[in-house]
Amino acid sequence: MNRTRRRKAFSGIVVFLCGAAVFLALIPLFFVFGYVIEKGFSSLSWDFFTRMPKPVGEPGGGMANAMVGTVYLIVIAGAFAVPVGVIAGVYLTEYGKKTFGSLVRFTADVLNGVPSIVIGIFAYGLAVLPVKHFSALAGGLALGFMMIPIITRTTEELLNLVPGTLREGALALGATRARAAFSVMVPAALPGIMTGVLVALARIAGETAPLLFTAFNNRYFSTSLVQPISSLPVQIYTYAVSPYEDWHRQAWAGALVLVGFVFVFSVLARVVTRRLERMHRA
Amino acid sequence: MSETVVSEMETSAGGPAPGAEPTSAAAVSSLAGRKIRMESKRLNFHYGPKQALWDISLQIPEKTVTAFIGPSGCGKSTFLRCLNRMNDIIPDTRVEGDVLLDGNDIYGPGTDIVDLRRRVGMVFQKSNPFPKSIFENVAYGLKINGLASRGEMPERVEKALRRAALWDEVKDRLDASAMGLSGGQQQRLCIARAVAVEPEVLLMDEPCSALDPIATGKVEELIHELQREFTIVIVTHNMQQAARVSEFTAFFMLGRLVEHDRTEKLFTNPGQKITEDYITGRFG
Ligand SMILES: Nc1ncnc2c1ncn2[C@@H]1O[C@H](COP(=O)(O)OP(=O)(O)O)[C@@H](O)[C@H]1O
Ligand SMILES: [Mg+2]
Numbered sequence: 001m002n003r004t005r006r007r008k009a010f011s012g013i014v015v016f017l018c019g020a021a022v023f024l025a026l027i028p029l030f031f032v033f034g035y036v037i038e039k040g041f042s043s044l045s046w047d048f049f050t051r052m053p054k055p056v057g058e059p060g061g062g063m064a065n066a067m068v069g070t071v072y073l074i075v076i077a078g079a080f081a082v083p084v085g086v087i088a089g090v091y092l093t094e095y096g097k098k099t100f101g102s103l104v105r106f107t108a109d110v111l112n113g114v115p116s117i118v119i120g121i122f123a124y125g126l127a128v129l130p131v132k133h134f135s136a137l138a139g140g141l142a143l144g145f146m147m148i149p150i151i152t153r154t155t156e157e158l159l160n161l162v163p164g165t166l167r168e169g170a171l172a173l174g175a176t177r178a179r180a181a182f183s184v185m186v187p188a189a190l191p192g193i194m195t196g197v198l199v200a201l202a203r204i205a206g207e208t209a210p211l212l213f214t215a216f217n218n219r220y221f222s223t224s225l226v227q228p229i230s231s232l233p234v235q236i237y238t239y240a241v242s243p244y245e246d247w248h249r250q251a252w253a254g255a256l257v258l259v260g261f262v263f264v265f266s267v268l269a270r271v272v273t274r275r276l277e278r279m280h281r282a
Numbered sequence: 283m284s285e286t287v288v289s290e291m292e293t294s295a296g297g298p299a300p301g302a303e304p305t306s307a308a309a310v311s312s313l314a315g316r317k318i319r320m321e322s323k324r325l326n327f328h329y330g331p332k333q334a335l336w337d338i339s340l341q342i343p344e345k346t347v348t349a350f351i352g353p354s355g356c357g358k359s360t361f362l363r364c365l366n367r368m369n370d371i372i373p374d375t376r377v378e379g380d381v382l383l384d385g386n387d388i389y390g391p392g393t394d395i396v397d398l399r400r401r402v403g404m405v406f407q408k409s410n411p412f413p414k415s416i417f418e419n420v421a422y423g424l425k426i427n428g429l430a431s432r433g434e435m436p437e438r439v440e441k442a443l444r445r446a447a448l449w450d451e452v453k454d455r456l457d458a459s460a461m462g463l464s465g466g467q468q469q470r471l472c473i474a475r476a477v478a479v480e481p482e483v484l485l486m487d488e489p490c491s492a493l494d495p496i497a498t499g500k501v502e503e504l505i506h507e508l509q510r511e512f513t514i515v516i517v518t519h520n521m522q523q524a525a526r527v528s529e530f531t532a533f534f535m536l537g538r539l540v541e542h543d544r545t546e547k548l549f550t551n552p553g554q555k556i557t558e559d560y561i562t563g564r565f566g
Binding site for chain 2: 097163165166167168169170171172173174175176177179183184187188
């Protein structure tokens with residue numbers, strides 16, 4: 001009797017503590033969102049989305065080039081990081097049970113933890129120094145290097161969750177190991193792999209450091225692979241450290257748009273996953 | 283009581299089966315005159331340091347059903363998987379001896395393993411349809427082996443589904459996911475998928491163990507039909523099933539072949555005391 005009451009009280013305390021922890025974890029998120037929305041929303045305007053930056057001192061203008069630039073950089077990054085990451089993940093699941101596999105796995109984990117500025121320096125050495133020119137390509141490369149380990153590891157994890165009996169089923173029909181992997185295992189794990197890709201995209205969309213000396217910045221609209229290109233994070237950074245009131249306002253608006261980007265990726269990740277999962281079930 | 287006997291036997295796995303004669307004594311006289319489709323000769327199989335099959339010599343006559351029975355863990359699946367080299371994908375395994383398909387050693391250096399698996403199809407214990415449409419499941423083997431053009435595909439898929447007695451149930455939803463089928467339908471889909479590539483031999487590893495009696499009945503009926511065109515090997519731990527579907531039965535124990543004979547003979551007048559003990563339910 002007394003014991004039951006004690007247990008109930010204890011359970012109540014635990015539930016309360018869990019709730020409190022969730023609350024504490026969410027507070028910063030709400031503050032960040034609230035603050036960015038409050039500061040940024042008032043500066044959002046049609047012009048902000050459609051216009052180029054104005055010269056110093058002139059009020060108005062927008063970040064159209066930076067938004068397009070960010071999308072552009074993400075596409076470049078994804079275009080090589082997704083295939084490389086997925087194929088590396090397939091390698092680890094299908095053939096990576098030996099020492100070399102552990103080495104690859106370890107390297108991916110280390111790479112995942114490398115500060116983004118270091119990745120930026122690497123891409124600088126690889127794609128900027130030889131041609132002595134900042135470029136969108138170099139920026140995309142830097143962001144792609146950050147995506148690869150995330151995609152590799154999620155792909156591997158998700159492929160390991162696919163029942164091995166599917167692989168055997170394909171092999172029993174005369175598929176080669178690689179054929180079985182790409183025609184049966186990867187499609188079966190696709191919802192999860194897509195989520196991994198979108199999470200990786202969300203992760204790199206807001207990176208500033210790797211872009212500072214790769215894609216650099218561009219006051220003009222550009223879609224050239226070999227020219228510097230503007231991006232939201234770098235533009236926000238540039239405006240935020242400037243002494244101009246109007247640029248500060250625009251930086252807040254840019255931050256809001258960037259958060260929106262990441263939000264959209266995350267929601268997309270959920271929707272795509274659900275949809276694909278449902279397709280697989282019924 | 284009966285349980286202790288089994289556990290003792292399992293712990294002593296690796297030793298010769300008590301009362302078992304040397305394998306050569308298990309040769310079946312009634313096979314004389316039958317065309318042999320597959321044959322193993324003095325086959326040993328090892329999982330790393332652990333030997334799972336000992337000196338198995340067995341002949342599988344064509345266009346009929348051969349059943350493998352025996353207590354669980356006795357090596358039925360291992361042996362079955364030696365017949366299409368499915369064990370190759372398990373690391374650290376080793377095979378000694380020969381397995382012949384139409385007289386050629388499938389473990390020989392000239393073997394194209396992809397072609398072998400096309401010729402020796404397999405249906406698994408747990409149905410494993412791909413998370414794709416019903417049509418794509420059946421078409422998969424044809425596609426990867428380049429056995430049918432795009433235009434021929436619908437016809438070949440229909441033929442396979444008809445052979446698996448599944449056509450009428452799925453013809454209106456070929457594009458629906460295979461995952462939406464019932465367990466019994468999924469297993470028949472896997473059979474359709476396997477027969478679509480026209481294998482010579484069809485290996486089935488306890489294909490009914492996850493099915494209800496009605497679905498089991500359907501699959502058994504199907505096996506009965508398929509034996510006209512295919513050589514079928516079925517692993518089962520259900521002795522009634524072996525008696526119902528097979529013409530020949532091989533009894534395995536502790537990694538050895540104890541007895542191989544006409545099913546009728548093996549069940550009514552077994553040559554070994556241990557076989558009799560097993561089929562009369564004294565253990566296992
Ligand atoms: N992948 C494996 N690795 C190691 N040992 C295995 C493996 N698969 C099966 N075995 C062992 O080989 C023996 C035969 O197993 P199996 O062929 O599955 O028996 P059955 O199908 O007759 O139940 C058992 O002792 C089992 O533990
Ligand atoms: Mg088995």
